[in-house]
Amino acid sequence: MKLSAPLTFGLIACILLVSAPHAEHLPLWVSAVCAALLAWRAYLTWGGYPLPARWLLLGITIACVLAIAITFRTLFGREAGVALLILLATLKLLELKAVRDATVLVYLSCFIIITNFFYSQSIPTALFMLFTLLVIMATWVHMQTGALALRPRLRIAVVLLLQAIPLSLIIFVLFPRVQGPLWGMPQDAYATSGLSDNMAPGSMSKLSLSDAVAFRVTFADQAPAREQMYWRGPVLWDYDGMTWTRGRNATLRGPTLTDTSMPVEYTVTLEPHNKRWLFALDMPAKLSIPAELAPDFQLLSRAPVNARTRYTANSFLSYRANPEEQPQQLQRALALPPGYNPQSRQLAAEWRAQSDSPEAVVRTALAYFNQQGFVYTLEPPLLGLNGVDEFMFGTKQGFCEHYAGSFVVLMRAAGIPARVVTGYQGGEYNDLGGYHIIRQADAHAWAEVWLRERGWVRVDPTAAISPARIQSGLSSALPDNSALPFMARNPPQWLRGLRLNWDTLANQWNQWVLGYNTERQFAFLTRMGMEDITWQKMALNMLAGVAVLVGVFTLLMLRRLATRKTDAVQAAWLKVCRKLAKAGLPRAPHEGPMDYAARIAAAHPDLAADIYDIAARYASLRYGGETEQEGLAAFKDAVRTFKL
């Protein structure tokens, strides 16, 4: 059977819709070849031309497979697999001959839908895929029902999808979530942006151009003041004159917090960033998921965070951190590369000589930054070999990494142990969802100095230059903020509301759909009243739920069929038809009783009298308005005694 042009166009649309989102990350040549093949197929259909020869298709296929093998150096894995799948599906369109091929393509389209979720699981992607699924279903219905107009076809597809909703809900809620490689996403599934484990001039300002969400935080009680919100990330110790790096901790002894007060509890939903560190407010004390608290109070997860992660943390805003510090650690916190930045060292030595305590040196340094005409800017001039000297005495323009880095160098030169801490500062409050959004644009660097008795104390030199950055965010600290990402500037109120609404929705989606993991599943099911949850129990419940649903649908359908068949006259007539069908003379669905009788009589003259009698009785009962009782009995008798 030849496939009709509308059906072929439907299939082309299916393949186009499922592969279009892949164009974003596939090599350009794959998208181009797919587009060309689809256009070619559409042209052939439109003009009613014959399909290309088999040898030509075979040649193209081999060329495509070879090209993929060369581009990706493999035929397996996510990228190569998706590219191969899409190319082959498109090629399949070109050898579309029978209904069987169309069926294969419809199933293939459904499968390719899944591959789109390897790359994005956002709400727009899900909505787009839902629309695509509707088109696929409509095409499938088209294939099954033949000449049905578009509107009834769409209606059937919508009804089918609606019927699938309860089924998929049951499976979504109850399907046992097993954490492990089988169910997890591929390691490289996420595009990453975020803090890295080193800091050089320019690295922070580059990050602050990104609008992307780093994590979201819900506070259990009152949120702390904005200037208290220092989200601690990688702590950087080692300096080579240009770049700050984490180095290796010289001790295995865990950190100690004493004299703590002002506790806060909050839940963080961290976007995947493919690095090990987790973020918490200064200073973290407790975490709900297994993680290592390094001696410098840095939180490290056991494995790189490559899935959205939720954890609850407890912090103390007032503390004494490691008042007793290991000598080796203090030694690290004083190390400076020899020979660099002589002027700054000189300046620090002078301060040290004039002051009677380390605290006084810190105050002097901050006052120096504040009073010597330093400027806070996203676009500082480039610095050379003696970066700190050039910055301190030359350009005097910098972003947070310049201030934090220079401050630590000055402190170390003055003999005060100091280190750089990177992380995020502040965050935007979403009053619709009741949570804070921390974006990459909130990335920040500050310093910590170790003072006897007081331990590690946070000092933020940026606050000395630009207090606005800490109190109300980046946009108010930068007069000319045109380079900033759109949302970090001050957008109109309605736009901000829209954006926050959307973020609230995305947050719910993250929490309840994407983040519905084992833990959430157990919590949800317990709240629903299920006890002693095991995965076997969930699986059984799921099967039972599916069975009940299918049962309900079946009953509904049977009842619909039954109301059609309760007619006794019709039932008896269908019985005769069945008898004759067994003898190889089935009634065509559109064949009336008298026509059928005539055909039977022609084929079996011996039956003529009987079948004419039965047909006449049937016609008179069903169409002639004969009162049922006696006529029906006689008709039933005639049917019973009818034999071939």
Added chain:
Amino acid sequence: MNPTLNKVIAQTEQVILGKPRQIRLALTCLLARGHLLIEDLPGVGKTTLAHVLAKTLGLQFQRIQFTSDMLPSDILGVSIYQRDSGEFKFHAGPIFAQMILADEVNRATPKTQSALLEAMEEHQVTSEGETRPLPVPFFVIATQNPTNQIGTFPLPESQLDRFLMRIQLGYPDAQAERGLLAGIERRDLIANLKPQMETAELMALQQQVRQVLVSPALLDYVQAILRHTRESARYVHGLSPRAGLSLLAAARAWALLDGRNAAIPEDIQAVLPGVASHRLQSVQDVHTSDGDKLARELIEAVAIP
């Protein structure tokens, strides 16, 4: 079966050879009080059929040959000033007859066509502010050349809808043609035909058609057919409710011709090509749609509930 109807059919078949189905459909149309459109090539016997039916049923007969320069008054009639009485007197046009043969109706301009079609619909003629009823019964057989011939104004769909049925005669088969060629001149045959029926009898039969029973099961079938034409992608438009009513009326008449007092699905199927073919248009080939083929496909596509 009604013996009079039998005689009518027998006499018609003597003149129109080898077309029993078309004769029955024409009679069905008449009994159902509908008008008939015959579409075919010139010379296949359209006019003869109309003439024979009129003669056999004992109806006044008028033939109107449509031409492109015809005016509505040529059909309806016109008032002429009478010098001796000083008044206008209405001279009835050819439409005031019981059976009208509107020959080659698609040769006339749309204005003239619509004058005829309005008369068909209203069973009365309004001319110069005065309304005059047409004779009873009133039956129009219009013939039409295939629309792709030159010099024709094809009837628009809305006016095609006024005809209960459209039939095609087609060439006779070899045997019938032989009889036609070897037999007596048709004109002489017609001249000798005797009426087989009184007008009152015909009207009684028309009344009887309305009494033919239509069961709910049959209505289900008709609705299934209508629904299919509306949902299917094969047709430009689905059948209208009026088409559904026409289908039932024709099926009743067909059942009566068959001597039954209840309509069955076969009746619907028998009249469906005549009733539906000029109301359906295939999506695929808009210009040369074979209406009968479409109707047969329609029959086969809808299961009898």
